[in-house]
Amino acid sequence: MNTSEFNSFIVILIYGSLVLLSLLKIANPLKVNRKANFCFGIFLFLWSTFWMDEVLFLITGSAIEFHSLFLVRFVQYLTPVFFYFSVLFYTNPSFTFRITDLKFLLFPAAFMMCLVLTGLGYTKPFEFLSIILIMVQALFYTVISYITIRKHQRKIQQFSSNTEGINLNWLEYIILVILVVNIIYVVYNLFYDPKSLNFFINAIFLVVIYCVGYYSLKQKEIYPLEEKQREELISIDDNPDSEEVKKKLISDEELVRIKTKLGNIMETRKPYLDSELNLIKLAEILSVSTHQLSYVINTGFQKNFFKYVNEFRVEYAQSLLKDLNSKLSILGIAYESGFNSKTSFNTTFKKITGQTPSEFKNRF
Structure with missing residues (x-):
């Protein structure tokens, strides 16, 4: 098996693992952290779509522009948003959305406008702007998710004598690993052929996904069930x-x-x-x-x-x-x-x- 074939095998594992894991989180058979697990399941499913192009190519044998579909591109843009929502509900299961939380729609609204204008023929300026929005939003939600988890880790020390299992360390580490991997990919993309890095990136993501599966499925209820x-x-x-x-x-x-x-x-x-x-x-x-x-x-x-x-x-x-x-x-x-x-x-x-x-x- 050469590198290309092995990479294809890894892509299938990544996509299948993410879809299966997303269904398990949404179904939530243990009935713990319900809102958080639902949002995390949606996040995992949206994350899996980034490998859909490669999966469809392996199935049909021809390139299919899955990412070029308007709806798909917009839905994929919501991936970091659902990750942040899952962090919110893990750290505060009583969180409810208010009018002020409409601010979460600002980035998606701006991105949708860029997609519409790009479709109308204003390709160059708004295509570039959409890429900037993707990077800015991903960084923004990565940072506030990390800050929210760190704040949570301080809060649980105010009421729990054993924080292991409820400190969400696994989410913190995943954020850092994905951030580092994406930085490497972007930098490499600027100076070298990004395709040569695909095997390395996919291998890391596969390991990360299995870690996500292990720790997310064993995550117990953080706060008492009694309201x-x-x-x-x-x-x-x-x-x-x-x-x-x-x-x-x-x-x-x-x-x-x-x-x-x-x-x-x-x-x-x-x-x-x-x-x-x-x-x-x-x-x-x-x-x-x-x-x-x-x-x-x-x-x-x-x-x-x-x-x-x-x-x-x-x-x-x-x-x-x-x-x-x-x-x-x-x-x-x-x-x-x-x-x-x-x-x-x-x-x-x-x-x-x-x-x-x-x-x-x-x-x-």
Whole structure:
């Protein structure tokens, strides 16, 4: 099998994988992150159409200008838009569209106008403008999707003690990989024959698509399904230093009282050993609201919920690591201390202590 035949095989795998994955995301058999998975499924299907020309050529044996169709070109232009919508719904399942969100239609409206004018014979200026719009919109939605995910990663640390599985790291990495690949392709296209790069680009995209499939299908529900609890957590500010968080929710005396009670409960009842501990559970133990507890931790301890809880877990893990008679493995100690994986244990332990659990254990 030569390079051309192998590239054709990869193209078929890419197209088939994207179509199958899009159907799985839209059908959503696990019924999680419904709005996000629906938009992500549409994004995957639109993404698959970029390989349609090559697939049709392999089927018919002759070149078919699939991309030249007006409707197809416009629909493909919406690919980054649906990706961003999926990011919005992953990070905020309660998001609803308002009149102000009509701004999302500005780029598509401008692109459609370019397509119409190009079809009327104004080929050169508007064909060039449409290419510029494609590049600008792709970059715009890539940037705001990345910013939205980063903001989400800060927010979940305000209410979750274990962020692995809900931090959307996989989406962040995919954004960066696709951006880098596209930059390489554009630069190469300017100076060399882009066809010679097709095999390399398609091979990378195939790997990316399989990674997308693996991580997107195992993505669990990020927020509680119960609407009231979900709304409470979403409304918590992601920045503990913001003016809104600094506003007094309770008096100084009440702050000291809850802070003291929280410290006693953490020392005696050790709720941090529960790997599923979140702000809602801890607030119920203290008989306070989630906003009050978040305020106490942010203001009284100058920490977010994630750091506050995991410092207790690391301290507990250190006591187990120091025990020379313990037969627990590093993974066993991780689970015993409230962590839900060895990766999160190692990462958090090193971030707090400056060394890995193994390095700490070897000192004794």
